[in-house]
Amino acid sequence: MQRKPLFTILALIMVVSMVLAACGTPATPTTETQATQPPQTGQQPTQPPVESKGPPFTIGISNPFISSEYRTQMIASLIEINKEYMAKGLTTELVIESADTDVAGQIQQLQNLMAKGVDAILVNPSDVNGLNATLQEAVSKGIIVISVDQELNVPGVYNVGIDQKEWAKTSAKWLAEKLGGKGSIVLIEGFPGHPANVARMEGVDEVLSQYPDIKVLAKDTGKWDEATGQQVMSNFLAAYPNLDGYWTQDGMAIGALQAVIAANPAKFPVGVGEGRCQFLKLWEEVLKDRPDFETIAVANPPGVSPTGLRIAVNMLLGKQVDKSKLGGVNGLSFVIPVPIIVTKDNLQQGLEICKDKPDAYLLDGIMTDQEVLNTFFLK
Amino acid sequence: MKRFSWDEMMNRYPAFFAIILLVVALIINFILQPNMFARDTLNSNMRVFLPMILLAAGQAIVILGGGIDISVGGIVSIVNTILATQVGLNGSPEKMWTFVLVSLGAGILAGAINGFFIAFLRLQPIITTYATSFLYVGFALFILPNPGGGIPAEIANVYRNTTPLGLPLAFYVIAVVLLIWMYIRSTRFGNYLYAVGGNAEAAYETAVPVTWVLFSTYVVSGFMAALAGIAITMLSGSGNAEIGVPMTLTSITAVVIGGTALSGGIGGVAGPVVGAITLGIIQNIISFSRIDTWWETFVKASIIVVALAAPGVINLLRRKKV
Incomplete structure (x- = not known):
């Protein structure tokens, strides 16, 4: 009595997957939203390889936790800063994966970003080790991976954050x-x-x-x-x-x-x-x-993420990182200075910043493009 | 030839609606992401879904028997922390196998503790497993207070990249789970399970060993949770005592979307397996539909609510028509 649907399901799964597996491995490139981009997989041999790809670049964001003002401000300022680059034709709209999720969910976020063919990923990791294999997979695909806010020790993965x-x-x-x-x-x-x-x-x-x-x-x-x-x-x-x-x-x-x-x-x-x-x-x-x-x-600035975005864009443009300026556990960390310290002496200055901001606003600082270039890149 | 009857399909095949839902979700996902059936994409999706599939299958057995298991996430955490601390990033494959067996034992033991309280002491399943969930997560925190540790990358890669005959490993695991379920369903135990879940008192009157059947459902659930824990450890390659906590409610959602009633006695395991895949696909759809970031959670929850409500709405409309 119960058997029929089970066979149906088995058959369905098998048939569907076999038919589609037979369609050939890299089917259609996932660039439906970024028609101007060359596909990531080499279906069209005329396209140049990933490395020598020119602008506009697509940058993906993976954020597994949304219930805090830090993250809200982080996402909002990422969108804001990206507009600057979009206006210059250097980037497309950000691909943002942001929802409350667990380790498996963030792995899925990252896989989806890869499937969408992004050129760089900014990730705020939910787990210090749980994403390692997935991030390495992204690095091996030629994607620039930057962990923001949380330092990771994964070969090839850059970190951007305060100390x-x-x-x-x-x-x-x-x-x-x-x-x-x-x-x-x-x-x-x-x-x-x-x-x-x-x-x-x-x-x-x-x-x-x-x-x-x-x-x-x-x-x-x-x-x-x-x-x-x-x-x-x-x-x-x-x-x-x-x-x-x-x-x-x-x-x-x-x-x-x-x-x-x-x-x-x-x-x-x-x-x-x-x-x-x-x-x-x-x-x-x-x-x-x-x-x-x-x-x-x-200040614990959410602005380290948009600063990370600037670093990613400049790396994609082929500018050389000055490795001697990097620190951290694996020598791949961009250490961002704390933008502001408020004591009694400059409380008025802090309150001035807060004047037209909501109560939840965190004192912030985003490095300018020029500051990023001067601080971390070879001249 | 009999005419196609919606009611009959719904009654006889509880997974029927779940499969419709899956097919719809697959089609939408395929439209949004044309390469979703490419081997790499399919495999990378299925390896993420597999832990939840295993967890949902175990949860389904408990729910069929009229109970519920809120401690499954805790068991996943225990297994994850055992593997991450005992095998280690530089452990040998032999060590891995040893502790996989230990983990399965731990899962069975945790399930047996639940089963003892619920079947023998007749405590409420929801409260009991809610309490033991803290017991298990607490124990996992004791084993591994800070996230860290892990299993060797080579072993994790076996899980991540094994695709026999070009099909993801998960498909074979699903096939084995369903074949075992089909076998169980045909045994006397299978009949007992539905009898206990449907009406435990009547089952008792007809000499069904209710206590043992109930007990065994929690043991099976503990075992499946341990398998899910092994799978997610191989997926992430690392340890975190909190890893299983968010998985519990998702496993129950998968069971319900899969057409297995929380009242017990109605449904099966195939539906929940399909339900777990559907939940994963829904996440993909959200991701590829490029909806505004701030709406993501809302839209995802709405789709799940609609999916949960749909069979009820359809039945309601049909009843009105008659």
Whole structure:
């Protein structure tokens, strides 16, 4: 009774696949949306090989996580910067694969980008190793692959991002100096085990080891989440009412500051903030009542991705990368400087930037084409 | 000759609608992506779909028996972390085989724990497996707290690039799964399974060993989840304790799209297998249709909702006509 449909399915799968496999391997090129592009596979022998292909180039984006302002701003500014190149006829519309998905889903995103015949891929990886084989496949097809925001150690894959460890050291050093090298503090970290968090906490530990009189009373995770950060900070304030300072990072710093405001201790601890407009505005509010309140916001710019786009375009145009300027685990990392650090001295400057921006806006910086050329490419 | 009857097709062949859906999805995908049936493209798609296909097949057995297994993602995570930590990036093939067997054992054990609680202690399947899902993910996190480790690239490449007779490895795996299911379906156990899922009390009255049948569905599901875990580890080549978590709900969606009712006793395994492929194809369609980025999630969810609702809507319209 149940057998018939099963045979039908088996037969269907087999027949369909055999017929189509028989059609020959590289069937039609996937350039239905980019008719001006030479196909990637060599069906038409008259076409030049991939390497010597001229503009306009097609660049693909793979992003597996959409529920954060960082990613939203990243995608929006990528589209924005690409328009510059489109106007010059250097690139076509970006091919964006962006949706909440898992490792298998991001592998599918990357495979689809390859099938669409893109010339370069910017990927914000969901997993430090899970995409390795897929990315190598792309590299072997002559596609320029750049991992943005998250450093990968895959041969042939470039990285573009800030130095997470240095980024954390900046605010940790500031905190230690503001405290005069002594006092008791707490730490609120992001996702334990997440590579960016690991690098950042290493930086913090490195800095604090030089200040033996600073005592770390406790450390907990705020999961890069505002509400969790607030909850953790409230617990800390209840347990340690005489806290001198706290170190935290983006996403959680607003929550931590709100917890401090709610607890309203006699002396506000010196805390690390974040480069988000909402935070700067909250900071300004606090200063009205507590003019001696101290905090710092080190920008974590989503602009590293559009900067990565500029690097990709220049590489596609055949410009030579100055390898001596690259760093990182495999010597393929373009390290982008932090664009802005806000302290009490330049808070007004930060607020000026935020004036016509939504609260969720992250202080940003995108290198210009000329800056990218001067910094990373041979003259 | 009898006239073609929609009702009969729907009732007798639960996978009927799933196949229609798959064919429609394939045609749309083919229009958008003309090279989708090229050997490389077909293989690269199927190797991504295979873990979910295996997971959905196991989930289907549990759902047929009237239960549900929310812990399958956790089992996938355990297997992934076992392989990534024990075999390692420089492990030998022998080591890989050893730990593949260990992984299958772990999957069976995890399934047996679920089965024990549900069949013998008579606990609610949804709550039990929800609880054990944390147990399993927690255990995976214990094995591998930070993403990392992996299996040798050569072994991963066997999974990625094996295409006997020009057909993706996944097709052979699917064929084996369906053949085994056909065999099971024809045995007494197969009949028991439908009896238990349809009406456990009546089954008990007619001397069906309800407890053992229920228990075995979770063991099968654990085993299939372990296979899915092995497949996804070979796909990604690396370890991450969270890898299985998002797969659970997708496996249930695949089963339902495949025409297997959550109430139990209705459906089969072929439908869910087709459903898992369809979900993958839908992702491709979204990707190749170049819809605006910000709409992607919405459009994908809408297609799935329509696919889930379609058989119900068709039945409703037909009932009105009569």
